[in-house]
Amino acid sequence: MSTLKVLLKKEVLQFKRNSFLPRLVVAFPIMIMLIIPWVTTMDVRHVNVSVVDNDHSQVSQRIINKINASEYLTLHSVTGSFDLSFKSLEHGDVDAILEIPQDFEKGFVTGSTKKLSISANSVNATKGSLGSQYLAQTLAASIKEMRASLSPAQAGDLVVIQNRYNPTLEYRNFMIPAILVILIIIITGFLPALNLVGEKEVGTIEQINVTPVSRFSFTLAKLIVYWVAGLIVITIALIVAWLVYGQTAVGSLFTIYTGAFLFILVISGFGLIASNLSSTMQQAVFFMFFFVMVFMLMSGLLTPIESMPQWAQYVTYVLPPRYFISIMRSVFMKGATFYDMRFNFMALAILAVVMNLGAALTYRKRS
Amino acid sequence: MDTSTLAIEVNGISKSYDKVKALDHVSLEVQRGEIFGLIGPDGAGKTTLFKILVTLLNADEGNAKVDGLDVVADYRKVRARVGYMPGKFSLYPDLTIEENMEFFATLFGVTVEQNYDLVAPIYKQIEPFKKRRAGRLSGGMKQKLALSCALIHKPSVLFLDEPTTGVDAVSRSEFWDMLHNLREQGLSILVSTPYMDEASRCDRIALCNNGRILDIDSPKHMVEKFDGKLFGIKAQDMYALLKSLREDKSIANCYTAGEYHHLLASTGFNAQSLEQRLAELGHKELDIKPIVPDIEDVFIKLLSNEQL
Secondary structure, three states, X not given: OHHHHHXXXXXXXXXXXXXXXXXXXXXXXXXXXXXXXXXXXXXXXXXXXXXXXXXXXHHHHHHHHHHHHOOOEEEEEEEOOHHHHHHHHHHOOOOEEEEEOOOHHHHHHHOOOOOOEEEEOOXXXXXXXXXXXXXXXXXXXXXXXXXHHHOHHHOOOOOOOOOOOOOOOOHXXXXXHHHHHHHHHHHHHHHHHHHHHHHHXXXXXXXXXXXXOOHHHHHHHHHHHHHHHHHHHHHHHHHHHHHHHOOOOOOOHHHHHHHHHHHHHHHHHHHHHHHHHOOOXXXXXXXXXXXXXXXXXXXXXXXXXXXXOHHHHHHHOOOHHHHHHHHHHHHHHHOOOOOOOHHHHHHHHHHHHHHHHHHHHHHHHHO | XXXXXXXXXXXXXXXXXXXXXXXXXXXXXXXXXXXXEEEOOOXXXXXXXXXXXXXXXXXXXXXXXXXXXXXXXXXXXXXXXXXXXXXXXXXXXXXXXXXXXXXXXXXXXXXXXXXXXXXXXXXXXXXXXXXXXXXXXXXXXXXXXXXXXXHOOOOOEEEEEOOOOOOOHHHHHHHHHHHHHHHHOOOEEEEEEOXXXXXXXXXXXXXXXXXXXXXXXXXXXXXXXXXXXXXXXXXXXXXXXXXXXXXXXXEEEEEEEOOEEEEEEOOOOOHHHHHHHHHHOOOOOOEEEEOOOOHHHHHHHHHHHHHX
16 A cells, blocks of 8 residues: 555656646646637628629618628628629628519519528538528518518517527537546546656666566556546636636536546546557557547537437447536536436446456556 | 575576567576676677566566576566666656655665665765756766665665666776675676676676577686687788788688787688788788787687587
8 A cells, every 4th residue: 555655656746747747737628618618619600691682672671781780690792793792702702692583572562472592602511501591590580570560460480499408509508518528538548648658668667567566556556646637627627617608517516527537437548558559659649649539529529429320320339428428418508417317327337447457458468 | 406596597598579589598597696797799688688587578488587486477576586777777757866766665665774774885976966856867877876776675686787888987897896895795696788898897707699698607717718819910001901811711710809900810820921921912010919818809709609
């Protein structure tokens, strides 16, 4: 036991003495939490609209004013021909073109249908589809208003939409739990792996190996330091989420920390495998990086798992972040309980055992 | 004879890395209280043998005992009894001298104070800098710290893998004095070096090359049993001289060795007639003299025998 203590003391000392790591643990979550939620937004704003007004009527003017007033849409220009507007679209100055046909107002009053048309630049699929949707919504709203002014009896919505758990549809609320996942992967996956490979590179591992110290306590001492670092990082990130974004967990913090700790066990075990299989830091980094890419893009961090092809959905079952992301979002935003999330917790626990067993096995093969 | 009188016992050890044979049926014995030197060029297999003996590597073939304990079966016990100083400085550069010492002492379950007497002659020299981080020490100081750390648990056998490589001549000589001090205290020491001139400071040496041991003996005896006539020769143009000598039938071997070329006489060698022949070939300022062989000459002779 005193061996573990002296190993721990050494790790803490080295950690503190490192000119980079202690700062990283504090500054990294703060920076990430301050910047990323603002920039990784899927909300589409500033869609530049060019209107081809062939009608020159009161109605068309009203529509143009409405577009101008929208916070999502920006009126780029009003032209007399589609070709002119299309040129701006080709230039990239305009994201969507609204064409108002001749005699639109006349048809509007008499009830015969002249169609409005929207053409959107969909090179960026999200911006294209969301932009044209916003435009369509804006049009629908203004037409409804005008209809209401013509015959007040028709007023009233048929469909009411309520966005539960994220009433303002803030993408940020969806991202913050995911950022915590990324932070844990980096702090508790990469760092201990690099530390262990570092001892291989410097040769200190040889000096340790000729002492009676067991490999297990040597590794454990390292992991404990990074486990604690990981928990500190989460705590800092949660505090920032609360102070800066006013976002707090709806569910219990205990459930979040339990999930986080299980996930830390999984990822640090994974880091150990990486360090066992590599003899230089470079190898370890590339090994980790490959998997982290898969983790980030396939675990439902950015895009929902449900919209992936079926085979990919099967693959996600072995990706540990999948379960932790699901736990984080459900507990954080919906207030899910430990019981609600029991299958995710179980999956994480199983993966933790598998990863650390894998770490033990890959170690033996090298000696 | 009781095997426990042997500090190290190596029986037919072989080890290969892929296709390269690093050790080829190596056997040797190191007595207690002896400084035993492994002398050989880079790639001779010295480090591999060290790693097997300090339980960092498993041999493909053969067995070895350190302090009477099998290095495979009793590897844990072996680790407690050996002190190992690898060829490359491998203490924690971000810990201070003091912290490194305490760390390794505690890992072996001892304190620095307990075995202070043993390390004192060495440690005292670096103690004034004990608050300095190991990474910021000079080469000689690193070497002393590494030796102190290898000694702190009072091992019975000390393994020093090329301890003097990259250290200046004065420090090297000091280092050997320290080793002799340690031997006085009863330690058995296995030390490797690529420097032939350090061989004379060992009690016994093994000359090795390409994973094989060429000969084991005391350095003095090894030189004494050199059974050839050795001459030193020099001329104005040393390179041309070497070429001429290599074509001469009365010379078994000839090689550069500083100011004079060394040549090993073959049958029918006569210094005067050689000088005459060389003068006819146009060599000027010739000087031939018999010389006393040193370990390097022994090594080269053994090597050429080996190749025949």
